[in-house]
Amino acid sequence: MTNVTRRNLLKLAGGAAIGFMASPMPWRLTDELAIWTQNWSWIPVPPKGEVTTRMTACSLCPSGCAVQARCIGGLPVSLRAPAGSAALCSLGLTGHHLPYHPARLLAPVRVTERADALHTNPVRLGEVVTETAAAIAAAKAGLGTVAVLDMRPGRSISWAWRSLLSGLPGGAVIAGPGREGASLATLERMLAIESGSLGLDFEHARTIVSFGAPLADGWGSPRTLQRLLGGSRGNVRLIHVDPLRSPTAEIADRWLPARPGTEAVLALGLAHVLIAENLVDRAAAAKAVDFERYSLLVSRVTAEKAAAVTGIAADAIIATAREIARAMPAVVLAGEDAGGGRFGRAAETAILGLNLILGNAGKGGGFLARPDLPAPFDSASLAPVQDLDQLPDRSVALLLIDASAGDAAFPWRVVERKLIAKGGLVVALSPFFAGTARHANLIVPAPTFLEAMFELPAGFDAPAATLGISAPLIAAREGGADPASFVRAVAAASRIDLPGAWARSEDLIKARVARIHRVGRGSVMSIADGAEKPLAAVATPDALLEALMGGAKWEDAPSPSVQSMKTMLLGDAAGELERISTCATAPKQSPQYPLTLLPRAPRDATASAVVSPVITKLYRESVLRRSPETAVLNPATARELRLRAGRKASLETAAGAIGVTIATSGSVMPGAVEIAVSPGAIALGDMHTAVKMEILEICAIDESGGWRQSAARLVEA
Amino acid sequence: MLGIGLFAIGLCLIKGLNQTNMDNRFAFGLWIFLDLTVIALGAGAFFTGFLLYILRRDELRAVINSAVVLGFICYSGAILVLMVDVGQPLRAWFTFWHPNVHSMLTEVTFCITCYLAVLAIEYAPIVLRNRQLRKVPSFLVFEFELHKVMPVLAAVGTFLSFFHQGSLGGLYGVLQGRPFAYRDGFAIWPSTFFLFILSAIATGPAFVLVTTWAVSKISSKRLVQPSVYRILAMVSGWLLVTYVGFKGIDTLVWLNRTVPRTGAIPAQFYAWQPFGTWVLFAEIVLFGLVPALILIAGARRRSFALQLTGSLLACAGVALNRFVMTIQTLAVPTLKFEPFMLYWPSWQEVATFLAVAAYGVILYSLSFRYLKLFPHERDLQQY
């Protein structure tokens, strides 16, 4: 029987097969399957809807670039620079992604640390307010002081903070450490200008002497870079001092790779040549009360001595000085780096001093006085705005972090050491559970870019005061909290009554706009048609607000020259500069830490706590931007230390260690380790990847709170 | 092994090819390399058929069945892997619907599928002669009739095979964007087209020899007369000699004319370790000329040991050649600021291939157990 059944089976199978093939079924099936692969249910489908174009401005960094948004059904799908305005950076181009970033917070949270990982549990806004009020009470009771860390000073919300703090022990608003333009405070101190601030007039400068200002990596207004890269380079020269062969160095006319930490000596050396060869503006320089002492001091720093310390050839120093003098006006910058922060006070004093002897103060193409924007409301008493290093250590009992309009990269330790021993309470306003906010105990979710009205006061490098407004394009998400109303709530809870009739941030901004309108100075630049009309021609405050909301910018009238009370070239850094001027040759590297760690970052990597996940195109999917885990060495250095490219290693400083991958590049200064401060896993949207110790946390912090360079070593794993 | 392999295949099909270690630079990897090798070795099927049915070398009747089964396994296995290798297997049939006749790959696809069908048909009579199936009279009769038309099929098979073996070579020879692979040629065919045909038909018989020997070792039975081995060795040997000859000429032309025209520097191709010039030497001499001579000598001296070593070397040689064409081509950078790259297959890739290998072994041993792969087997048992 067996074979009989087998035969039948075979027949059946064969018949079935043939029958199936003959039927249309298989063909139809394959076709359907192929079509199916083209619209798998899990492939996202782009939105459909009516196309509109709306104007706003980018609030993701202080530059406040104009933005033209292409919207579908009212929601932006792409951002670009309007015709005639500066192009957007990667951060700005992807700003409309941020409201949907995985790190986005939609409810107040309490941050707890378990198994050395951070966890968030939602809390009610009320609880946050009560706890904050309690902390304020405790501070009043003598536990410590209260401070606000403001990542974007100059916004009208700062006035709200300042009036909240005015009554509190040691209450002060701290400008975010290492932020762009921070060094101008030093120059302002040297000039002791009593009101307003200084503005940079790149427009008319013929030479830009940049000490580490990463102009090509986003520093100051993008217009400057455009001017440097634009076809008509002829009329502006760039001299760049930087141990890194950075993009800025690439576009510089002269690159001076001074040894890290010797910038002050180089500045003094340049001053020496300028004075010796009588290339300075005597009249302006003589205004300085300590000019005699200054010239005596710099006279010690001959080009040769400077060369020995900085590693820049003497004749290069001399040539540079002459170049500067030849192409005046020449503005000298002590540029902060988005990753490396600012130079120490002494260095800044030495560098910026050059401006004073070149007579840049109050001269076109130099530094102009810039009256402050009108305050949003009058207030009897306001807490001061200070630099972090003006706070005593271990003093702050309650720290409020205002990261509602952006963030900055700095070692948390510079702030942490200001907190009282027990740590105190840290409350952050931030849209994301990322960046500085991760160090807070409580986080209140602020709206993101495009979700609310943001204020764009002039960048530090604008010659005159300006104001723009970033108009919201997306309805604010549920669970967000407005910073101003949070201030109000806290004030109410701790029975502080705040001046002014404002409830929300918009109110503050509107009030300020109204005041600008009342002042009546300046003009309104419309992005749409590039037309500029005097403010006087704008009928009502509301009309002005409307214009600004439409992407226009208010610009103050050209300002009067700088009224300096008492110019000082050495100021409070005199002592240190004396020591430096002895030119005790370059600070010896300790044998234990033979390398110099140089953390640096382009601005678009740090200005916001998070970036669009699409930025992986630059960091992960290509090697254009180095990952924060890549330590780059000069091949020679690597050979000396027997480190091979591609190997894993541990980068160690006195402050700690992180795991890195070694890379080599001829562009790196021998003995230096370059590390890019760039978005980590969370900032790029990988909420599940384990968070690594960040490079800044192991950087050494100098006495004036800087972290540009640290002694380090690499140990191959 | 089969199980793990199937699991790996599942992963690749469901989760996508991110399961492999291939990347945008190594668009081809282990799979393509082994496919090419396997198909080259599978050439034994058509070439033995060609010798037997067209050139009437009747001694080879002793191995034809085994050769056909081998061919069938090699081709079906290769196609199986290809189906996993492509990103959208469900669209495989597009090639037949929107063929780009200028693409070597189209030719390969068409020929391989046709040839697999032919192999299946050639396989059928062997199956139908099974002791149980033959009791069904219609099968036996059909087999008988099929057998009469076999030469036609053999001819067709030969034609197809010649073409796709060639096209597989053309696959790389036409890549003018890859100076390392690009070759001048005749008419529309780059030289690799012909070299691949030669190397395939040269190693095909060698592979048949090796497998036959292996099977008889494992089953500890004598399967074919020594004379058959000798013929295979002889054929393989002489073809290999011609191959090496042409390969040598081709290499010289390539290094001295083709490459300079593309602006590339030949020396740079071998500047990256581990792919030094030794590769070239191994490819042409160590695994080309040497086995050829060994094979011929072995056939002459009637020394089976020599024939076997020669065959093994020859098979290794064709594998090396396919490896160079596939992997080294992709490893060598074209842009100056692009790095030299290497890649290691992921376990999924390896497992997938092992699964196919397992399938081959199983299918072959089943065929060996139930079908008469070596007609003379019984006789040789007797005396």
Add this chain to the structure above:
Amino acid sequence: MKSSANSGAIIKRRFGLVIDLDRCNGCGACATACAVENNVPPAFPEVNERTGLTWMRVYRAENGRTFPDSRTVYFPISCQHCGHDTPCVSVCPQNAVDINPQTGVVSQIPERCLGCRYCMAACPYHARYFNWFDPTWPAGMEKTLNPDVSVRMRGVVEKCNLCHSRWQVAKAKAAAAGKQDLDPADYTTACAEACPAKAIVLGDLDDRNSEASRAAKSPNAFRLLAKLGTDPKIYYRSNREWVRRLGDADVAQIESEASRG
């Protein structure tokens, strides 16, 4: 399409990019803008520079000298839109790659692509990318996708098409205005538009008056691997001799940043 229908003859153009390497400072805005414009998904954590999707990719190359003489140049590289025996077009087994006769743009038809990756092996510029993963955006972010460009499925090859959707929009606009051909001002690629230094210029290389064709003819303009004879339509220019040398095909060992790991 429409305009070419109502105007008998098809207007033949040769669109290409001219990239001024002396202006490029490697900010990467072009790469970002491209990804946003063309709905190229972000990368999973396990993705690396070898498995990513970067239609416009900026390479960093150095002159091989060491500090302080080391110099860096950035090469923004997209599909080079080869015009003559285009390597990828001829090898695709199922016509999933073709050259648009109206624009000279080499375009990929993802719906027809089988994912055999033969074209990637054929491309000397490594400008073609395979979707190793399913395209995935964080929840909600699909609202920000460009409606003019469909998202590609896993398992197919994709690459730069000079913002084909923008070209279609421009054509449609011209057609609506009853014009035969688009106004060059209406059509530019996302990368060219986004470049802060205006280093990237799109234009018809056959049109004498176009800025691009003029720049392409400048003495310091060159094309990558020109000797391969594939006639790419992406031109580069630099006044630095060593940079121009980097474009040639002789595979010299230049220590490049990419060679890490």
Add this chain to the structure above:
Amino acid sequence: MFPGINGFVWDAGHSIFLGIFYAVILIVLTTLIRAWLLTARDFKSHREEDLGWHADFEDLPASARACRHELSGEVDSRMCPNRFDCRYCTDHPKFVAARARQQEAVAVPIPQTVAGFELPANRLYHRGHTWVRQEADATLTVGLDDLGTHLMGKPDRVQFPHTGSRVVTNGTGWYLHKNDVMVRVLSPVDGEVIAVGGPNDEWYMKVKPSPSASGTKHLLSVAEAGPWMLREVERLHIALAADGLGAALADGGAPIDDLTKAIPPSKLDDVCGLMFLEP
């Protein structure tokens, strides 16, 4: 791909390539179809048995295909070219003639038993271990020979053709079933089955030769059967020796009745196949 699919043009490339491709497919299909048709035709003309035997014979081991004249020692070595059908053999008559001449010289004694297997003289023998006896009424009686009987012992079941149906020389005679092994016994003659017997009778079939049937010269006379039987026993030995079963056959003495008891079931099918000319 076909006209109508977008962008398709019948350029030279397409024409040549697709032309060749379809030609190939066509050829493959036609050959297949042809094979089918021929098969059908063969069935119509009832050649299946013949063809079946044709295929079988080819697959028989060389040892089983020796010519009867090799067995009888008239020629050193000769493969049967005619699939054991001497009726159409051109050489057979020559051999017979030659033999006739020799027989005057020596009269060969006719053995009754060979290696313990009986070979009754009044029968003709077929290579498939059957015998044929011509009856007075011109019918033919067909049975299983002694070795066959011993080999199978008493079959569990016999599967006969229906009486009245035709059997052809070397076609299937009947099937023997023994411990679920099925053995096909070749029919030694052409003709119509008029009666069937079984293991209990000494015969299996009575056949009325068809008029077309051209005699019985393809069958072995007792004289020839002797050496043939010797060879068969030898083959059996070898087949069994492969598994060290040589002892199963009583050496020289009377063989045991039922070898199936001695032979392991796994091997039985092969051994029977070997002896009953069923590869």
